[in-house]
Amino acid sequence: MTDLMQERAGVPVLVCDPDGPPIATERDALDLIGAAFLGATVVAVPAERLDPGFFTLGTRFAGEVMQKFVNYRLRLAIVGDISEHLERSGALRALVAESNRHDQVWFVPDLAALDARLRATT
Template sequence: MEIRAHFITKIKIAEIISDAMVIGSVEDGLDLLGNIYYQDFDRVILHEKHITPDFFDLKTKIAGEILQKFSNYRVRLAIVGDFNKYKSKSIQDFIFESNSTQHINFVGSLPEALERLSK
Protein backbone atom coordinates (compact mmCIF):
# COMPACT_ATOMS: atom_id res chain seq x y z
CA MET A 1 0.00 0.00 0.00
CA GLU A 2 1.18 3.48 -0.88
CA ILE A 3 -0.16 6.82 0.27
CA ARG A 4 -0.11 9.46 -2.44
CA ALA A 5 -0.47 13.00 -1.10
CA HIS A 6 -2.50 15.58 -2.99
CA PHE A 7 -2.15 19.23 -2.01
CA ILE A 8 -4.95 21.65 -2.85
CA THR A 9 -4.18 25.09 -1.49
CA LYS A 10 -3.31 24.27 2.14
CA ILE A 11 -5.32 21.05 2.24
CA LYS A 12 -3.47 17.72 2.37
CA ILE A 13 -5.41 14.71 1.02
CA ALA A 14 -4.22 11.09 1.16
CA GLU A 15 -5.03 8.80 -1.75
CA ILE A 16 -4.59 5.11 -1.04
CA ILE A 17 -2.85 3.26 -3.88
CA SER A 18 -2.56 -0.52 -3.80
CA ASP A 19 -2.48 -3.62 -5.97
CA ALA A 20 -4.39 -5.53 -3.31
CA MET A 21 -7.46 -5.19 -1.15
CA VAL A 22 -6.84 -2.69 1.65
CA ILE A 23 -10.03 -3.14 3.69
CA GLY A 24 -11.18 -6.70 4.11
CA SER A 25 -12.51 -6.29 7.66
CA VAL A 26 -13.38 -3.71 10.29
CA GLU A 27 -9.89 -4.14 11.75
CA ASP A 28 -8.32 -3.30 8.38
CA GLY A 29 -10.39 -0.12 8.27
CA LEU A 30 -9.25 0.86 11.75
CA ASP A 31 -5.62 0.13 10.87
CA LEU A 32 -5.91 2.35 7.79
CA LEU A 33 -7.52 5.12 9.83
CA GLY A 34 -4.74 4.94 12.42
CA ASN A 35 -2.06 4.99 9.73
CA ILE A 36 -3.62 8.01 8.00
CA TYR A 37 -4.23 9.85 11.27
CA TYR A 38 -0.65 9.20 12.41
CA GLN A 39 0.66 10.72 9.17
CA ASP A 40 -1.34 13.89 9.83
CA PHE A 41 -3.97 13.47 7.11
CA ASP A 42 -7.59 14.33 7.82
CA ARG A 43 -8.92 13.59 4.31
CA VAL A 44 -8.65 10.27 2.51
CA ILE A 45 -9.47 8.90 -0.92
CA LEU A 46 -10.03 5.17 -1.16
CA HIS A 47 -10.96 3.29 -4.32
CA GLU A 48 -13.89 0.86 -4.25
CA LYS A 49 -11.69 -1.93 -5.63
CA HIS A 50 -9.64 -1.79 -2.41
CA ILE A 51 -12.67 -2.55 -0.24
CA THR A 52 -14.27 -5.93 0.36
CA PRO A 53 -17.65 -6.33 -1.38
CA ASP A 54 -19.06 -7.17 2.08
CA PHE A 55 -18.67 -3.47 2.92
CA PHE A 56 -21.51 -2.72 0.50
CA ASP A 57 -23.81 -5.31 2.12
CA LEU A 58 -25.11 -3.27 5.03
CA LYS A 59 -26.23 -6.40 6.91
CA THR A 60 -22.56 -7.16 7.63
CA LYS A 61 -22.26 -3.82 9.50
CA ILE A 62 -18.69 -3.38 8.20
CA ALA A 63 -19.47 -0.06 6.51
CA GLY A 64 -21.25 1.35 9.55
CA GLU A 65 -18.48 0.43 11.97
CA ILE A 66 -15.66 1.74 9.79
CA LEU A 67 -17.40 4.94 8.73
CA GLN A 68 -18.40 5.70 12.32
CA LYS A 69 -14.70 5.65 13.30
CA PHE A 70 -13.83 7.98 10.43
CA SER A 71 -16.55 10.34 11.68
CA ASN A 72 -15.42 10.08 15.31
CA TYR A 73 -11.84 11.02 14.35
CA ARG A 74 -13.11 13.73 11.96
CA VAL A 75 -11.32 12.19 9.00
CA ARG A 76 -13.21 12.95 5.80
CA LEU A 77 -13.41 10.11 3.29
CA ALA A 78 -14.17 9.83 -0.41
CA ILE A 79 -14.69 6.39 -1.90
CA VAL A 80 -14.24 6.35 -5.69
CA GLY A 81 -16.12 3.79 -7.73
CA ASP A 82 -19.19 2.82 -9.72
CA PHE A 83 -21.95 2.44 -7.15
CA ASN A 84 -24.82 2.00 -9.61
CA LYS A 85 -24.14 -1.73 -9.65
CA TYR A 86 -25.40 -1.99 -6.08
CA LYS A 87 -29.13 -2.45 -6.56
CA SER A 88 -30.12 -2.66 -2.90
CA LYS A 89 -32.35 0.25 -1.89
CA SER A 90 -30.68 0.33 1.53
CA ILE A 91 -27.16 0.80 0.11
CA GLN A 92 -28.39 3.41 -2.37
CA ASP A 93 -30.12 5.29 0.48
CA PHE A 94 -26.97 4.96 2.59
CA ILE A 95 -24.84 6.42 -0.22
CA PHE A 96 -27.31 9.26 -0.76
CA GLU A 97 -27.39 10.13 2.96
CA SER A 98 -23.61 9.90 3.28
CA ASN A 99 -23.09 12.23 0.32
CA SER A 100 -25.48 14.77 1.81
CA THR A 101 -23.30 15.16 4.93
CA GLN A 102 -20.15 15.63 2.82
CA HIS A 103 -18.10 13.91 5.54
CA ILE A 104 -18.29 10.53 3.81
CA ASN A 105 -18.53 10.77 0.01
CA PHE A 106 -19.20 8.15 -2.63
CA VAL A 107 -18.03 9.58 -5.96
CA GLY A 108 -17.39 8.43 -9.51
CA SER A 109 -13.91 9.81 -10.14
CA LEU A 110 -10.68 10.99 -8.56
CA PRO A 111 -11.22 14.62 -9.67
CA GLU A 112 -14.65 14.59 -8.04
CA ALA A 113 -13.15 13.16 -4.84
CA LEU A 114 -10.47 15.86 -4.77
CA GLU A 115 -13.09 18.55 -5.36
CA ARG A 116 -15.35 17.32 -2.56
CA LEU A 117 -12.52 16.92 -0.06
CA SER A 118 -10.96 20.29 -0.87
CA LYS A 119 -13.98 22.23 0.39
Protein backbone atom coordinates in the same frame (compact mmCIF):
# COMPACT_ATOMS: atom_id res chain seq x y z
CA MET B 1 1.68 2.94 -6.60
CA THR B 2 1.51 2.91 -2.83
CA ASP B 3 -0.84 4.90 -0.62
CA LEU B 4 0.25 8.52 -1.04
CA MET B 5 -0.23 11.73 0.90
CA GLN B 6 -1.34 14.39 -1.58
CA GLU B 7 -2.63 17.90 -1.34
CA ARG B 8 -5.85 17.98 -3.34
CA ALA B 9 -7.78 21.25 -3.63
CA GLY B 10 -5.71 22.56 -0.73
CA VAL B 11 -6.62 19.64 1.54
CA PRO B 12 -4.22 16.91 2.74
CA VAL B 13 -5.56 13.59 1.44
CA LEU B 14 -4.28 10.04 1.87
CA VAL B 15 -4.95 8.59 -1.58
CA CYS B 16 -5.00 4.81 -1.29
CA ASP B 17 -3.52 2.60 -3.96
CA PRO B 18 -6.21 0.66 -5.90
CA ASP B 19 -3.91 -2.37 -5.85
CA GLY B 20 -3.28 -2.20 -2.10
CA PRO B 21 -4.49 -4.78 0.39
CA PRO B 22 -8.24 -5.28 0.70
CA ILE B 23 -10.15 -3.57 3.47
CA ALA B 24 -12.07 -6.47 4.92
CA THR B 25 -12.00 -5.89 8.68
CA GLU B 26 -12.26 -3.07 11.18
CA ARG B 27 -8.53 -3.54 11.80
CA ASP B 28 -7.86 -2.78 8.12
CA ALA B 29 -9.85 0.44 8.46
CA LEU B 30 -7.94 1.37 11.61
CA ASP B 31 -4.67 0.82 9.75
CA LEU B 32 -5.76 3.41 7.19
CA ILE B 33 -6.76 5.79 9.95
CA GLY B 34 -3.32 5.33 11.53
CA ALA B 35 -1.63 6.08 8.20
CA ALA B 36 -3.76 9.22 7.84
CA PHE B 37 -2.44 10.58 11.13
CA LEU B 38 0.69 11.58 9.24
CA GLY B 39 -1.28 14.70 8.28
CA ALA B 40 -4.31 13.78 6.18
CA THR B 41 -7.79 15.04 6.92
CA VAL B 42 -9.38 12.91 4.17
CA VAL B 43 -8.78 9.29 3.22
CA ALA B 44 -9.65 8.40 -0.39
CA VAL B 45 -10.29 4.65 -0.66
CA PRO B 46 -10.80 3.02 -4.06
CA ALA B 47 -14.11 1.15 -4.04
CA GLU B 48 -12.41 -1.97 -5.39
CA ARG B 49 -10.31 -2.26 -2.22
CA LEU B 50 -13.40 -2.62 -0.07
CA ASP B 51 -14.60 -6.10 0.77
CA PRO B 52 -17.90 -6.81 -1.03
CA GLY B 53 -19.50 -7.07 2.42
CA PHE B 54 -19.07 -3.31 2.74
CA PHE B 55 -21.78 -2.84 0.12
CA THR B 56 -24.13 -5.35 1.75
CA LEU B 57 -25.51 -3.25 4.56
CA GLY B 58 -26.82 -6.24 6.48
CA THR B 59 -23.22 -7.13 7.36
CA ARG B 60 -22.90 -3.79 9.20
CA PHE B 61 -19.32 -3.53 7.96
CA ALA B 62 -19.96 -0.22 6.15
CA GLY B 63 -21.43 1.31 9.29
CA GLU B 64 -18.53 0.10 11.41
CA VAL B 65 -15.94 1.52 9.00
CA MET B 66 -17.75 4.82 8.56
CA GLN B 67 -18.17 5.20 12.32
CA LYS B 68 -14.44 4.66 12.89
CA PHE B 69 -13.65 7.54 10.56
CA VAL B 70 -16.22 9.77 12.26
CA ASN B 71 -14.82 8.89 15.69
CA TYR B 72 -11.32 9.87 14.58
CA ARG B 73 -12.57 13.04 12.89
CA LEU B 74 -11.37 12.02 9.44
CA ARG B 75 -13.35 12.33 6.26
CA LEU B 76 -13.73 9.19 4.19
CA ALA B 77 -14.16 9.24 0.42
CA ILE B 78 -15.09 6.03 -1.37
CA VAL B 79 -13.78 6.57 -4.89
CA GLY B 80 -14.96 4.60 -7.90
CA ASP B 81 -17.89 3.08 -9.72
CA ILE B 82 -20.28 1.36 -7.31
CA SER B 83 -23.24 1.33 -9.70
CA GLU B 84 -23.44 -2.47 -9.66
CA HIS B 85 -23.87 -2.44 -5.89
CA LEU B 86 -26.37 0.41 -6.06
CA GLU B 87 -28.53 -1.48 -8.57
CA ARG B 88 -28.94 -4.32 -6.08
CA SER B 89 -29.74 -2.35 -2.95
CA GLY B 90 -32.19 0.44 -2.27
CA ALA B 91 -30.80 0.73 1.24
CA LEU B 92 -27.30 1.32 -0.14
CA ARG B 93 -28.66 3.94 -2.57
CA ALA B 94 -30.25 5.72 0.41
CA LEU B 95 -27.01 5.53 2.43
CA VAL B 96 -24.96 6.96 -0.44
CA ALA B 97 -27.46 9.77 -1.05
CA GLU B 98 -27.59 10.68 2.63
CA SER B 99 -23.81 10.48 3.07
CA ASN B 100 -23.21 12.72 0.07
CA ARG B 101 -25.47 15.39 1.57
CA HIS B 102 -23.08 15.78 4.49
CA ASP B 103 -19.38 16.37 5.01
CA GLN B 104 -18.01 13.23 6.68
CA VAL B 105 -18.36 10.35 4.18
CA TRP B 106 -18.61 10.78 0.42
CA PHE B 107 -19.08 8.39 -2.44
CA VAL B 108 -17.52 9.88 -5.59
CA PRO B 109 -16.89 8.38 -9.03
CA ASP B 110 -13.26 9.54 -9.34
CA LEU B 111 -10.57 11.76 -7.87
CA ALA B 112 -11.68 14.72 -10.02
CA ALA B 113 -15.10 14.55 -8.35
CA LEU B 114 -13.39 14.37 -4.95
CA ASP B 115 -11.39 17.49 -5.83
CA ALA B 116 -14.62 19.30 -6.75
CA ARG B 117 -16.22 18.33 -3.43
CA LEU B 118 -13.15 19.46 -1.53
CA ARG B 119 -13.09 22.82 -3.34
CA ALA B 120 -16.78 23.30 -2.50
CA THR B 121 -16.17 22.75 1.23
CA THR B 122 -13.07 24.92 1.66
